[in-house]
Amino acid sequence: MKKIFVCLVCCLSYAFMLAAEKDTNKFGKVSEEEVKMSSFAEDTSAVAVVLYEKGSSYYQVNNDNLQVCFDVYAKIKILKPAGADCANIKIRYEDYGPNSRETVQSIDGYSYNYVGGKVEKTRLSKEYIFTENIKEKVFQKKITLPNVKAGTLIEYKYTIVSDFEGSIRSWRFQREIPVCQSIYDVLIPEYFSFNVNTRGYCPMENIREPENQTLLLNGGPLLCTSQHIFLKAKNLPALKKDKFVAYMNDYITSVSFEISGVQIPGAVYKSFAYTWKDVEKQLMDDSDFGGNLKKSGLLKEEVKAIKDSKMTNVEKIQALYDLVKSKVKWNEKTSIYNASLKKALKDGVGNSADMNFILINILKDAGFDAYPIVMSSKSEGRLPRANPSINSINYFVVGLDVDDNKYFMDVSRKNAPINVLDDEYLVDMARSFRGVESNLSDWVDLSHINSSLERNVSLIKFENDKMMVEVSSMKTNQLAYDFREQYKKYKNRDEWIESLQNKYGVNIDSYEINGLDSINKPIVEKFTFNKAASLADSKLYVNLLTLFQEKSNPFTADKRELPVELSYPRIVKNAISILVPNGFAVEEMPKSEKVAINDKDALYSYLVQSAGESIQLVSSLTFNQTIYPTTEYVNLKDFWSHIVAKNNEQVVLKKMNL
Numbered sequence: 001m002k003k004i005f006v007c008l009v010c011c012l013s014y015a016f017m018l019a020a021e022k023d024t025n026k027f028g029k030v031s032e033e034e035v036k037m038s039s040f041a042e043d044t045s046a047v048a049v050v051l052y053e054k055g056s057s058y059y060q061v062n063n064d065n066l067q068v069c070f071d072v073y074a075k076i077k078i079l080k081p082a083g084a085d086c087a088n089i090k091i092r093y094e095d096y097g098p099n100s101r102e103t104v105q106s107i108d109g110y111s112y113n114y115v116g117g118k119v120e121k122t123r124l125s126k127e128y129i130f131t132e133n134i135k136e137k138v139f140q141k142k143i144t145l146p147n148v149k150a151g152t153l154i155e156y157k158y159t160i161v162s163d164f165e166g167s168i169r170s171w172r173f174q175r176e177i178p179v180c181q182s183i184y185d186v187l188i189p190e191y192f193s194f195n196v197n198t199r200g201y202c203p204m205e206n207i208r209e210p211e212n213q214t215l216l217l218n219g220g221p222l223l224c225t226s227q228h229i230f231l232k233a234k235n236l237p238a239l240k241k242d243k244f245v246a247y248m249n250d251y252i253t254s255v256s257f258e259i260s261g262v263q264i265p266g267a268v269y270k271s272f273a274y275t276w277k278d279v280e281k282q283l284m285d286d287s288d289f290g291g292n293l294k295k296s297g298l299l300k301e302e303v304k305a306i307k308d309s310k311m312t313n314v315e316k317i318q319a320l321y322d323l324v325k326s327k328v329k330w331n332e333k334t335s336i337y338n339a340s341l342k343k344a345l346k347d348g349v350g351n352s353a354d355m356n357f358i359l360i361n362i363l364k365d366a367g368f369d370a371y372p373i374v375m376s377s378k379s380e381g382r383l384p385r386a387n388p389s390i391n392s393i394n395y396f397v398v399g400l401d402v403d404d405n406k407y408f409m410d411v412s413r414k415n416a417p418i419n420v421l422d423d424e425y426l427v428d429m430a431r432s433f434r435g436v437e438s439n440l441s442d443w444v445d446l447s448h449i450n451s452s453l454e455r456n457v458s459l460i461k462f463e464n465d466k467m468m469v470e471v472s473s474m475k476t477n478q479l480a481y482d483f484r485e486q487y488k489k490y491k492n493r494d495e496w497i498e499s500l501q502n503k504y505g506v507n508i509d510s511y512e513i514n515g516l517d518s519i520n521k522p523i524v525e526k527f528t529f530n531k532a533a534s535l536a537d538s539k540l541y542v543n544l545l546t547l548f549q550e551k552s553n554p555f556t557a558d559k560r561e562l563p564v565e566l567s568y569p570r571i572v573k574n575a576i577s578i579l580v581p582n583g584f585a586v587e588e589m590p591k592s593e594k595v596a597i598n599d600k601d602a603l604y605s606y607l608v609q610s611a612g613e614s615i616q617l618v619s620s621l622t623f624n625q626t627i628y629p630t631t632e633y634v635n636l637k638d639f640w641s642h643i644v645a646k647n648n649e650q651v652v653l654k655k656m657n658l
């Protein structure tokens with residue numbers, strides 16, 4: 001953002017004293033009780049706890065340039081060895097040159113240990129402060145506080161001075177460890193208007209009141225009324241990893257600021273109230289984004305051959321998709337910008353933007369209307385629909401409409417076919433950019449771009465007091481992608497088979513897999529195993545869902561603060577046949593059952609019948625909905641309980657008296 005004030009000297013009468021209570025937390029002054037503290041009663045599993053943390057944002061003037069200062073102070077108790085990582089602090093900042101940079105200043109810190117009946121204090125030295133270049137114009141200060149172990153109390157502070165006067169830093173009140181108290185204090189001159197966005201489920205004190213400031217504008221004093229925003233949260237629980245929460249950032253107790261307008265005395269009000277069309281135009285006008293959507297002529301001869309071929313449209317799209325994969329390998333870096341598409345093609349390696357830009361361009365050259373679909377990845381939270389911002393966009397994939405069908409592609413992922421995306425980008429709120437004037441740009445739900453199926457077929461028979469099991473398992477779409485991503489983490493086939501044996505608690509006799517390297521085909525596993533039959537008092541006890549069952553309910557709490565978020569819709573089907581051994585008859589068999597959430601949000605069916613010398617079971621678990629709000633939690637918990645109870649039921653075969 002260009003400088004808004006060019007001749008402004010500001011004298012701020014700004015004191016960070018709390019109105020309600022005196023703030024006794026000061027850098028360099030800690031109590032002996034804090035240093036001797038050895039546990040945290042509210043969360044005995046905590047590896048560390050934030051005793052106090054405060055951020056302060058305010059404006060200052062330096063050489064007639066208005067700047068935003070961001071002060072941070074934190075005091076953290078390390079309780080267990082794993083908590084020592086809290087002593088590694090990373091501070092990210094940007095530098096675009098004079099008058100357009102952020103600088104990190106006044107870094108300081110101490111480590112406190114209780115040794116020999118007294119407090120031992122170690123100060124942070126310069127040798128533990130490092131600077132690294134993350135990417136172009138973006139840097140990071142890395143700080144490592146010394147002499148840290150279980151029992152250490154650490155404190156640190158720093159200031160970021162920013163030339164970007166229209167940008168106030170956001171603040172997270174919650175961390176991966178418990179937080180006793182977190183404060184954010186902000187003072188905004190009346191000439192700036194910001195949208196203040198708070199989120200999270202933890203209660204927060206929120207005080208907003210006017211505060212006088214004296215400004216020297218064009219050599220004369222000017223009394224203005226600024227907005228003082230004081231936010232405080234106490235006793236915040238640690239953010240626990242939850243496999244059923246995809247957008248954790250959306251639920252972290254936090255606050256962010258988005259500039260909406262500037263009114264300079266004597267000048268016309270300037271609005272920064274963006275729409276998503278404004279964001280699209282700004283990105284399309286950026287040579288590193290929009291400019292890369294106009295690179296015609298890449299892979300010219302190969303594209304022409306595909307375009308002129310007699311292939312169907314779908315076959316041409318597939319051929320172009322495969323062409324990019326064959327020419328450029330992903331360097332495992334993600335971005336929405338790139339430096340040179342030609343360089344990526346020449347070097348044979350590039351980031352996600354390089355590869356997807358190339359795909360869009362060659363699709364266009366082949367006559368297809370391809371376009372980018374921008375998003376915020378799941379780990380960063382959803383795009384702020386009501387507060388458009390370029391800064392919230394960190395990824396894009398490729399969209400394409402042809403023959404009344406929609407196609408979605410991310411060519412950077414080796415194991416992802418068309419219409420399959422990595423879980424991180426299966427977001428429910430993405431935005432297509434199809435041209436500001438076209439009126440075609442719109443919101444896109446990528447969480448439902450396909451339905452994934454897992455089908456398991458098993459045959460169970462008995463020989464010499466052993467249960468012999470033959471299994472065939474097929475996975476499609478996202479489930480197949482997830483399988484391939486998991487499989488590649490293992491060194492070899494034997495290590496993978498060993499993991500299956502540990503998972504199922506059996507010894508696998510034979511194993512084969514098909515479709516591993518053919519990403520457009522399903523994954524098909526076939527394996528056999530045997531285990532001792534469960535025989536007691538002349539009765540055989542058989543659980544039909546020996547492998548593919550939910551053995552316990554993942555939802556045990558009486559209530560839940562966060563929604564349940566699944567990655568994508570899926571169907572899991574099981575077909576099991578059991579051959580009743582000679583001399584045995586069915587004594588007891590589970591009953592068939594069907595349960596559902598809201599008729600079709602989630603469905604489970606369990607159908608079993610005896611037919612001659614065999615028993616047939618067909619079960620199906622379907623999740624059509626990916627997000628279940630907290631109001632549906634009890635229903636979901638009960639639904640899962642039904643599944644677990646039914647899956648644990650057994651067939652009882654009784655030996656007949658001959």
